[in-house]
Amino acid sequence: MQISSCRIKQALVVKIEGELDHHTADAVRERLDSMLEDPSIKYMIFDLSQLKFMDSSGIGVFIGRYKVVSQRGGAVSVVYVTPQINKVLEVSGLYRIIRKYDSIEEALSAVGGCDE
Protein backbone atom coordinates (compact mmCIF):
# COMPACT_ATOMS: atom_id res chain seq x y z
CA MET A 1 0.00 0.00 0.00
CA GLN A 2 1.48 3.30 -1.08
CA ILE A 3 0.01 6.78 -1.03
CA SER A 4 1.37 9.79 -2.82
CA SER A 5 -0.14 13.22 -3.16
CA CYS A 6 0.19 16.44 -5.03
CA ARG A 7 -1.28 19.79 -4.09
CA ILE A 8 -2.90 21.98 -6.70
CA LYS A 9 -4.50 25.08 -5.22
CA GLN A 10 -7.36 23.98 -2.97
CA ALA A 11 -7.24 20.43 -4.30
CA LEU A 12 -5.20 17.46 -3.19
CA VAL A 13 -4.64 14.76 -5.77
CA VAL A 14 -4.07 11.48 -3.95
CA LYS A 15 -2.85 8.33 -5.64
CA ILE A 16 -3.53 5.10 -3.78
CA GLU A 17 -1.53 2.10 -4.94
CA GLY A 18 -2.09 -1.50 -3.86
CA GLU A 19 -5.19 -2.96 -2.23
CA LEU A 20 -7.75 -1.19 -0.07
CA ASP A 21 -9.41 -3.63 2.31
CA HIS A 22 -10.02 -3.88 6.07
CA HIS A 23 -6.36 -4.78 6.60
CA THR A 24 -4.99 -1.66 4.88
CA ALA A 25 -7.87 0.77 5.57
CA ASP A 26 -6.59 2.05 8.93
CA ALA A 27 -3.22 3.07 7.52
CA VAL A 28 -4.85 4.75 4.51
CA ARG A 29 -7.33 6.58 6.74
CA GLU A 30 -4.51 7.83 8.98
CA ARG A 31 -2.47 9.13 6.06
CA LEU A 32 -5.46 10.88 4.51
CA ASP A 33 -6.50 12.48 7.79
CA SER A 34 -3.03 13.82 8.40
CA MET A 35 -3.13 15.40 4.93
CA LEU A 36 -6.53 16.89 5.75
CA GLU A 37 -5.13 18.61 8.83
CA ASP A 38 -4.32 21.40 6.41
CA PRO A 39 -7.67 23.26 6.53
CA SER A 40 -7.12 24.92 3.16
CA ILE A 41 -7.68 21.62 1.36
CA LYS A 42 -11.26 21.56 0.11
CA TYR A 43 -11.11 19.02 -2.66
CA MET A 44 -9.76 15.50 -2.72
CA ILE A 45 -9.23 13.84 -6.07
CA PHE A 46 -8.38 10.15 -5.81
CA ASP A 47 -6.32 8.68 -8.62
CA LEU A 48 -7.32 4.99 -8.52
CA SER A 49 -5.37 3.86 -11.58
CA GLN A 50 -2.98 1.80 -9.45
CA LEU A 51 -5.51 0.51 -6.93
CA LYS A 52 -5.70 -3.21 -7.62
CA PHE A 53 -8.57 -4.15 -5.33
CA MET A 54 -11.17 -2.52 -3.12
CA ASP A 55 -14.08 -3.85 -1.07
CA SER A 56 -16.65 -2.17 1.19
CA SER A 57 -13.88 -1.18 3.61
CA GLY A 58 -12.88 1.39 0.96
CA ILE A 59 -16.42 2.76 0.85
CA GLY A 60 -16.14 3.65 4.53
CA VAL A 61 -12.80 5.37 3.90
CA PHE A 62 -14.22 7.52 1.08
CA ILE A 63 -17.39 8.43 2.99
CA GLY A 64 -15.35 9.45 6.04
CA ARG A 65 -13.13 11.82 4.01
CA TYR A 66 -16.16 13.15 2.13
CA LYS A 67 -17.67 14.16 5.48
CA VAL A 68 -14.55 16.17 6.33
CA VAL A 69 -14.21 18.09 3.07
CA SER A 70 -17.92 18.64 2.57
CA GLN A 71 -17.92 20.42 5.95
CA ARG A 72 -15.48 22.83 4.31
CA GLY A 73 -17.72 23.29 1.32
CA GLY A 74 -15.52 21.00 -0.78
CA ALA A 75 -15.94 17.67 -2.53
CA VAL A 76 -14.40 14.28 -3.27
CA SER A 77 -13.91 12.83 -6.73
CA VAL A 78 -12.32 9.74 -8.25
CA VAL A 79 -10.45 9.30 -11.52
CA TYR A 80 -9.13 6.37 -13.55
CA VAL A 81 -11.54 3.94 -11.90
CA THR A 82 -10.98 0.30 -12.92
CA PRO A 83 -13.96 -2.06 -13.51
CA GLN A 84 -13.89 -4.01 -10.20
CA ILE A 85 -13.69 -0.81 -8.17
CA ASN A 86 -16.29 0.91 -10.32
CA LYS A 87 -18.73 -1.90 -9.58
CA VAL A 88 -18.17 -1.59 -5.81
CA LEU A 89 -18.61 2.20 -5.96
CA GLU A 90 -21.74 1.81 -8.05
CA VAL A 91 -23.61 -0.78 -5.93
CA SER A 92 -22.81 1.07 -2.75
CA GLY A 93 -24.38 4.24 -4.08
CA LEU A 94 -21.19 6.21 -3.58
CA TYR A 95 -21.64 8.06 -6.86
CA ARG A 96 -24.49 9.93 -5.22
CA ILE A 97 -21.94 11.84 -3.14
CA ILE A 98 -18.66 11.61 -5.02
CA ARG A 99 -18.05 12.25 -8.70
CA LYS A 100 -16.12 10.26 -11.24
CA TYR A 101 -14.02 11.91 -13.95
CA ASP A 102 -12.02 10.45 -16.81
CA SER A 103 -8.84 12.34 -15.99
CA ILE A 104 -7.13 14.41 -13.30
CA GLU A 105 -7.30 17.46 -15.59
CA GLU A 106 -11.06 17.09 -15.90
CA ALA A 107 -11.48 16.66 -12.14
CA LEU A 108 -9.29 19.69 -11.49
CA SER A 109 -11.06 21.95 -13.90
CA ALA A 110 -14.38 20.96 -12.33
CA VAL A 111 -13.16 22.39 -9.01
CA GLY A 112 -11.53 25.42 -10.61
CA GLY A 113 -8.06 24.18 -9.77
CA CYS A 114 -6.42 24.80 -13.14
CA ASP A 115 -5.19 28.09 -14.48
CA GLU A 116 -6.54 28.35 -17.98
Next chain:
Amino acid sequence: MEVINEMRLEFPSKSQNESFARVTVAAFAAQLDPTLEEIADIKTAVSEAVTNAIIHGYENTIGIVTVIAKLYEGKIEIEVIDEGKGIEDIEKARQPLYTSKPELERSGMGFTVMETFMDEVEVISAPGQGTRVKLVKYLKSAGGELRRNDGQG
Protein backbone atom coordinates in the same frame (compact mmCIF):
# COMPACT_ATOMS: atom_id res chain seq x y z
CA MET B 1 -24.67 -32.10 -9.62
CA GLU B 2 -21.21 -33.61 -9.41
CA VAL B 3 -18.40 -31.85 -7.54
CA ILE B 4 -15.39 -31.49 -9.86
CA ASN B 5 -12.97 -30.32 -7.21
CA GLU B 6 -13.03 -28.92 -3.69
CA MET B 7 -10.76 -27.27 -1.16
CA ARG B 8 -10.74 -26.10 2.42
CA LEU B 9 -8.78 -23.30 4.05
CA GLU B 10 -8.44 -22.62 7.76
CA PHE B 11 -6.71 -19.60 9.21
CA PRO B 12 -6.75 -17.40 12.32
CA SER B 13 -8.92 -14.28 12.13
CA LYS B 14 -6.07 -11.88 11.39
CA SER B 15 -6.65 -9.14 8.88
CA GLN B 16 -3.54 -10.10 6.87
CA ASN B 17 -5.44 -13.25 5.86
CA GLU B 18 -8.19 -11.31 4.06
CA SER B 19 -6.12 -10.94 0.91
CA PHE B 20 -4.71 -14.47 1.30
CA ALA B 21 -8.25 -15.92 1.37
CA ARG B 22 -9.67 -14.00 -1.60
CA VAL B 23 -6.61 -14.57 -3.78
CA THR B 24 -6.54 -18.29 -2.95
CA VAL B 25 -10.24 -18.81 -3.73
CA ALA B 26 -9.84 -16.85 -6.98
CA ALA B 27 -6.87 -18.99 -8.01
CA PHE B 28 -8.87 -22.13 -7.25
CA ALA B 29 -11.89 -20.84 -9.20
CA ALA B 30 -9.63 -20.25 -12.21
CA GLN B 31 -9.97 -23.99 -12.93
CA LEU B 32 -13.46 -23.22 -14.25
CA ASP B 33 -12.12 -20.72 -16.80
CA PRO B 34 -14.09 -17.76 -15.47
CA THR B 35 -13.94 -14.35 -17.12
CA LEU B 36 -11.88 -11.59 -15.53
CA GLU B 37 -15.08 -9.99 -14.29
CA GLU B 38 -16.27 -13.23 -12.69
CA ILE B 39 -12.90 -13.65 -10.95
CA ALA B 40 -13.12 -10.08 -9.63
CA ASP B 41 -16.69 -10.70 -8.42
CA ILE B 42 -15.64 -13.84 -6.52
CA LYS B 43 -12.64 -12.10 -4.97
CA THR B 44 -14.75 -9.19 -3.78
CA ALA B 45 -17.51 -11.35 -2.29
CA VAL B 46 -15.01 -13.60 -0.47
CA SER B 47 -13.26 -10.52 0.88
CA GLU B 48 -16.57 -9.23 2.29
CA ALA B 49 -17.50 -12.51 3.98
CA VAL B 50 -14.04 -13.13 5.44
CA THR B 51 -13.75 -9.55 6.67
CA ASN B 52 -17.13 -9.88 8.37
CA ALA B 53 -16.01 -13.08 10.11
CA ILE B 54 -12.92 -11.27 11.40
CA ILE B 55 -14.48 -7.93 12.38
CA HIS B 56 -17.94 -8.96 13.53
CA GLY B 57 -17.72 -12.69 14.21
CA TYR B 58 -14.59 -12.65 16.34
CA GLU B 59 -14.45 -8.90 17.07
CA ASN B 60 -11.20 -8.35 18.95
CA THR B 61 -10.47 -12.00 19.63
CA ILE B 62 -8.72 -14.58 17.49
CA GLY B 63 -10.69 -17.55 16.22
CA ILE B 64 -10.57 -19.83 13.21
CA VAL B 65 -12.13 -18.82 9.89
CA THR B 66 -12.89 -21.71 7.52
CA VAL B 67 -13.38 -21.27 3.80
CA ILE B 68 -14.66 -24.16 1.71
CA ALA B 69 -14.93 -23.92 -2.07
CA LYS B 70 -16.56 -26.46 -4.38
CA LEU B 71 -16.38 -26.41 -8.14
CA TYR B 72 -19.18 -27.76 -10.32
CA GLU B 73 -19.69 -27.58 -14.06
CA GLY B 74 -20.26 -23.85 -14.60
CA LYS B 75 -20.77 -23.11 -10.92
CA ILE B 76 -18.75 -22.31 -7.80
CA GLU B 77 -20.00 -22.64 -4.24
CA ILE B 78 -18.07 -20.98 -1.42
CA GLU B 79 -18.73 -21.19 2.30
CA VAL B 80 -17.18 -18.83 4.82
CA ILE B 81 -17.59 -20.07 8.38
CA ASP B 82 -16.77 -18.57 11.76
CA GLU B 83 -17.53 -19.75 15.27
CA GLY B 84 -17.92 -16.23 16.59
CA LYS B 85 -20.74 -14.26 18.13
CA GLY B 86 -23.35 -14.91 15.46
CA ILE B 87 -26.11 -12.66 14.11
CA GLU B 88 -29.32 -11.97 16.01
CA ASP B 89 -31.45 -10.55 13.21
CA ILE B 90 -30.19 -11.80 9.83
CA GLU B 91 -32.78 -9.91 7.80
CA LYS B 92 -31.80 -6.62 9.40
CA ALA B 93 -28.07 -7.38 9.03
CA ARG B 94 -28.51 -7.92 5.28
CA GLN B 95 -30.20 -4.57 4.70
CA PRO B 96 -28.13 -2.01 2.79
CA LEU B 97 -26.47 0.55 5.09
CA TYR B 98 -27.11 -1.47 8.26
CA THR B 99 -23.96 -1.77 10.33
CA SER B 100 -23.44 -2.56 13.99
CA LYS B 101 -20.07 -0.80 13.86
CA PRO B 102 -20.54 2.74 12.47
CA GLU B 103 -17.78 3.94 14.81
CA LEU B 104 -15.29 1.89 12.76
CA GLU B 105 -16.40 3.67 9.58
CA ARG B 106 -18.10 0.55 8.26
CA SER B 107 -20.65 1.42 5.59
CA GLY B 108 -23.05 -1.50 6.01
CA MET B 109 -22.68 -2.45 2.35
CA GLY B 110 -20.89 -5.82 2.68
CA PHE B 111 -23.95 -8.04 2.25
CA THR B 112 -25.25 -5.83 -0.56
CA VAL B 113 -21.92 -6.22 -2.37
CA MET B 114 -22.05 -10.02 -1.89
CA GLU B 115 -25.62 -10.14 -3.20
CA THR B 116 -24.77 -8.04 -6.24
CA PHE B 117 -21.58 -9.86 -7.13
CA MET B 118 -22.84 -13.41 -6.57
CA ASP B 119 -26.02 -15.19 -7.70
CA GLU B 120 -27.03 -16.63 -4.32
CA VAL B 121 -26.15 -15.61 -0.77
CA GLU B 122 -27.35 -17.75 2.10
CA VAL B 123 -26.72 -16.81 5.73
CA ILE B 124 -27.03 -19.29 8.57
CA SER B 125 -26.39 -17.80 11.98
CA ALA B 126 -27.59 -17.57 15.55
CA PRO B 127 -26.29 -15.64 18.58
CA GLY B 128 -23.36 -17.50 20.12
CA GLN B 129 -23.43 -20.11 17.36
CA GLY B 130 -21.22 -18.53 14.76
CA THR B 131 -22.06 -17.66 11.17
CA ARG B 132 -21.98 -19.54 7.90
CA VAL B 133 -22.26 -17.58 4.66
CA LYS B 134 -22.77 -19.55 1.47
CA LEU B 135 -21.98 -17.79 -1.79
CA VAL B 136 -22.94 -19.29 -5.15
CA LYS B 137 -21.97 -18.04 -8.59
CA TYR B 138 -22.98 -19.45 -11.96
CA LEU B 139 -20.25 -18.86 -14.49
CA LYS B 140 -21.48 -17.59 -17.79
CA SER B 141 -18.17 -18.31 -19.44
CA ALA B 142 -18.22 -21.28 -21.79
CA GLY B 143 -15.21 -22.84 -20.05
CA GLY B 144 -16.97 -26.08 -19.18
CA GLU B 145 -18.37 -26.49 -22.68
CA LEU B 146 -15.03 -25.80 -24.26
CA ARG B 147 -13.26 -28.34 -22.11
CA ARG B 148 -15.74 -31.05 -22.97
CA ASN B 149 -15.12 -30.44 -26.65
CA ASP B 150 -11.36 -30.50 -26.18
CA GLY B 151 -9.46 -31.88 -29.13
CA GLN B 152 -12.16 -31.07 -31.64
CA GLY B 153 -11.14 -27.54 -32.50
